[in-house]
Amino acid sequence: MDNNQKDLNQVIRQLKEKGIVVEKTKSRKDIWKAVSSKAMPNMTLRLQ
Structure with missing residues (x-):
């Protein structure tokens, strides 16, 4: 858990x-919802 x-x-x-x-709360x-909504478009653009 600590890890x-x-x-x-x-x-x-x-x-x-x-x-x-x-x-933190x-x-x-x-x-992950925040990550996928904001970070994923950038990541998918890089993959293409």
């Missing part, structure tokens, strides 16, 4: 660098 928390914190830090603010599902 997962570290990973989650790292993800939150990376999102902040990209301008996506995530509250948010659940993982909410965080």
Whole structure:
């Protein structure tokens, strides 16, 4: 569990660098929803 928390914190830090603010109280599902809605279009563009 401790390792997962570290990973989650790292993800939150990376999102902040990209301008996506995530509250620590948010659940993982909410965080991934925010990630997929904002980060995925950029990623799919890079893949093409």
